[in-house]
Amino acid sequence: MADLRFDGRVVIVTGAGAGIGRTYALLFASRGAKVVVNDLGGGRHGDGSSSKAADNVVDEIRRTGGIAVPNYNSVTDGEQLVKSALDNFGRIDILVNNAGILRDKSFAKLSDQDWDLVHQVHLKGSFKTTQAAFPHMKKQGFGRIIMTASNSGLYGNFGQANYSAAKLALVGLAKTIAIEGAKSNVFCNVIVPTAASRLTEDILPPDIFNELKPEFIAPVVAYLCHESCPENGSMIEAAAGWAGKCTIVRSNGALLRSSMNDGVTIEKVKENWGKITDMTDAKSLRAIEEATGALIESLDAIRDPENQEAQANDELFEFNEKDTILYALAVGASLSDQRQLKFLYENHEDFAILPTFFIIPALQACLSSDLISRALPKKDIDLTNILHGEQYIEILGDVPTDGQLSQKLEVVEVLDKSSGAAIVINIDSIDRNNNVVVRNQIVTFAVGAGNFGGQRNGTKAVPCLNKPSRKPDVSVTQKTSIDQAALYRLVGDRNPLHIDPNVSVLAGYETPILHGLCTLGFSARLVLSAFAGHDASLFKALKARFTKPVVPGQTLRVDMWQEGNRIHFETVVVENNAVVISGAYVDLKSVKMPAAANKESGAALRSDAIFEFISDQVKADPNKAKSVGGLFLYKITKDGKEAKQWTMDLKNAKVYQGAPEGKPSTTLTISDDDFLLLAEGKLQPQQAFMKGKLKITGNIMLAQKLAPLLKTNAKL
Numbered sequence: 027m028a029d030l031r032f033d034g035r036v037v038i039v040t041g042a043g044a045g046i047g048r049t050y051a052l053l054f055a056s057r058g059a060k061v062v063v064n065d066l067g068g069g070r071h072g073d074g075s076s077s078k079a080a081d082n083v084v085d086e087i088r089r090t091g092g093i094a095v096p097n098y099n100s101v102t103d104g105e106q107l108v109k110s111a112l113d114n115f116g117r118i119d120i121l122v123n124n125a126g127i128l129r130d131k132s133f134a135k136l137s138d139q140d141w142d143l144v145h146q147v148h149l150k151g152s153f154k155t156t157q158a159a160f161p162h163m164k165k166q167g168f169g170r171i172i173m174t175a176s177n178s179g180l181y182g183n184f185g186q187a188n189y190s191a192a193k194l195a196l197v198g199l200a201k202t203i204a205i206e207g208a209k210s211n212v213f214c215n216v217i218v219p220t221a222a223s224r225l226t227e228d229i230l231p232p233d234i235f236n237e238l239k240p241e242f243i244a245p246v247v248a249y250l251c252h253e254s255c256p257e258n259g260s261m262i263e264a265a266a267g268w269a270g271k272c273t274i275v276r277s278n279g280a281l282l283r284s285s286m287n288d289g290v291t292i293e294k295v296k297e298n299w300g301k302i303t304d305m306t307d308a309k310s311l312r313a314i315e316e317a318t319g320a321l322i323e324s325l326d327a328i329r330d331p332e333n334q335e336a337q338a339n340d341e342l343f344e345f346n347e348k349d350t351i352l353y354a355l356a357v358g359a360s361l362s363d364q365r366q367l368k369f370l371y372e373n374h375e376d377f378a379i380l381p382t383f384f385i386i387p388a389l390q391a392c393l394s395s396d397l398i399s400r401a402l403p404k405k406d407i408d409l410t411n412i413l414h415g416e417q418y419i420e421i422l423g424d425v426p427t428d429g430q431l432s433q434k435l436e437v438v439e440v441l442d443k444s445s446g447a448a449i450v451i452n453i454d455s456i457d458r459n460n461n462v463v464v465r466n467q468i469v470t471f472a473v474g475a476g477n478f479g480g481q482r483n484g485t486k487a488v489p490c491l492n493k494p495s496r497k498p499d500v501s502v503t504q505k506t507s508i509d510q511a512a513l514y515r516l517v518g519d520r521n522p523l524h525i526d527p528n529v530s531v532l533a534g535y536e537t538p539i540l541h542g543l544c545t546l547g548f549s550a551r552l553v554l555s556a557f558a559g560h561d562a563s564l565f566k567a568l569k570a571r572f573t574k575p576v577v578p579g580q581t582l583r584v585d586m587w588q589e590g591n592r593i594h595f596e597t598v599v600v601e602n603n604a605v606v607i608s609g610a611y612v613d614l615k616s617v618k619m620p621a622a623a624n625k626e627s628g629a630a631l632r633s634d635a636i637f638e639f640i641s642d643q644v645k646a647d648p649n650k651a652k653s654v655g656g657l658f659l660y661k662i663t664k665d666g667k668e669a670k671q672w673t674m675d676l677k678n679a680k681v682y683q684g685a686p687e688g689k690p691s692t693t694l695t696i697s698d699d700d701f702l703l704l705a706e707g708k709l710q711p712q713q714a715f716m717k718g719k720l721k722i723t724g725n726i727m728l729a730q731k732l733a734p735l736l737k738t739n740a741k742l
Contacts, residue, residue: 033058041125043079049240055092101151104158123152148192169212170251204259220265343387357547362682388453388466391433403478416469420567423463442480490609498585539575570610641681648679659690
């Protein structure tokens with residue numbers, strides 16, 4: 027990753043003569059910024075002044091090749107401080123309000139002077155300096171401002187009433203500046219540091235004091251000030267090599283009256299105090315508009331009692347990185363393709379969630395709700411006759427990588443299909459900030475619930491679409507594991523139909539079947555592989571119809587057709603050519619098809635099944651594969667052109683589609699048809715080589731050891 031630089035930027039750091047302010051100034055200068063080092067040179071109680079502190083830091087910066095000038099003004103002289111930046115460097119880009127003093131006394135003994143001096147430096151000083159810099163930042167279309175708060179401000183601290191009041195006031199100041207500056211690309215954030223400094227040198231124990239190095243905090247502040255950082259209006263706490271975001275949360279609370287005509291009594295408040303103070307499902311509200319909106323929703327519930335019933339249908343879904351990684355494994359993600367590591371490793375720099383994971387909270391909300399049974403025209407229908415017919419999912423916002431999502435469910439349509447009833451359910455997934463981030467629509471089919479005199483065709487369901495009438499642009503195959511359904515059950519659907527042979531027989535199947543949503547997860551992942559370069563952020567929406575079941579262990583082929591940013595797809599079981607998902611498409615924000623991905627995602631070949639079989643053999647007996655050793659690249663041709671590459675990495679017992687990682691020991695080129703004959707024993711390798719049907723480069727002798735792996739005719 028390239029270093030983040032501040033070349034051409036001008037930075038003012040207040041209180042930069044020592045401690046954490048000095049560390050800020052040195053770091054910015056080392057990354058190319060021109061720095062105004064401000065320090066009045068007073069003591070930690072606000073007494074005295076000296077130019078020595080600022081001069082020393084400026085000299086330190088200049089000795090290492092940096093650019094800096096000193097400034098000795100009080101922070102309340104904001105205009106003069108900013109003028110120093112403009113006079114020396116012609117602009118001001120970044121302002122770090124760091125200057126501070128302490129006048130600690132218990133609240134009862136706090137004097138007016140103790141109060142005023144602390145507020146003068148911390149609050150008024152930040153106000154005056156920021157107000158002087160703000161118009162210049164707005165005019166140039168860039169600015170980054172840091173306010174410095176404290177845990178004393180967030181949580182209070184004995185003997186620091188003046189200090190904690192000023193520090194929390196800075197949070198409110200920063201949030202308002204963030205709102206007013208956002209349109210001009212002027213961002214304002216709050217740092218909540220715990221660092222060793224002259225303010226804390228005789229307050230903290232020595233062993234703790236030594237761990238609170240300013241060098242651990244300065245990079246956090248520097249990133250908040252970088253043009254690549256999108257954060258605005260946030261509180262970031264940092265100490266001892268740790269950083270985290272702080273926020274103000276509000277409980278869901280309780281309605282204290284049941285209608286607009288009711289009043290609120292003290293007794294009613296007492297009765298509901300448990301709900302009022304219950305922070306279990308507390309939400310972070312990012313703006314005053316959200317707080318007002320939440321209040322209006324509460325009033326709407328009073329005006330419309332039926333809305334309270336709808337609120338009762340909210341379902342909370344909690345998840346973390348372990349759940350999303352398990353889901354990725356359950357729908358076939360594998361380390362055989364290193365581009366999928368991002369879905370399987372929580373510390374990956376681009377850690378991401380497969381978008382179809384967010385169908386799970388919607389499905390679980392439906393399963394735990396009685397909405398379906400209440401929507402059925404015939405109430406005596408066995409719920410085991412409810413089939414998942416169609417699925418739609420759309421990503422509407424930034425989905426979290428962990429946390430909580432609440433689901434709002436609504437039956438929008440019930441259609442009479444004669445043999446059953448089609449029930450269309452919309453499910454909105456809502457994050458902690460009350461934003462709808464995912465919208466699912468599930469169409470279920472209740473067998474035997476039809477002929478109730480209802481409308482046959484509706485308008486609410488997102489329609490499936492016919493595939494284009496041409497050969498697929500891309501086809502990708504992947505074999506499911508015999509344990510696929512057993513693994514997928516762990517993501518939340520524990521229906522015994524998918525694992526218990528007795529239950530599956532009673533349901534009319536010879537063997538347990540794979541979850542339809544598992545098949546859909548496979549399909550969507552392969553579409554992202556072929557047309558989005560495994561970039562989950564490009565996913566916008568998906569629609570699919572489930573037509574037939576898949577048996578674990580069968581091979582899926584996903585045929586795809588590109589129409590702009592819409593990728594139509596159909597999923598087929600290779601072994602019986604049965605279409606299991608139809609009328610389907612994925613909408614992408616944009617298409618990204620790397621050359622390597624295109625090469626690997628060619629049309630399905632007959633040889634694919636052979637390589638899948640060999641892969642199973644290698645997994646079953648990796649020691650046998652390792653005894654062969656070598657890195658083999660197979661180039662499979664079709665109609666005289668290279669159609670696909672497969673790698674047999676027998677050193678590491680891996681077989682996968684695509685080019686090898688490293689130089690192959692042996693490269694073998696053969697047509698799709700001849701490779702099948704070779705595997706069936708109908709064509710001898712030596713014969714194929716002599717006739718020019720098999721071309722080998724590299725270590726030819728090593729290729730002879732492959733014969734045992736290619737003897738698949740007994741299994742085909």
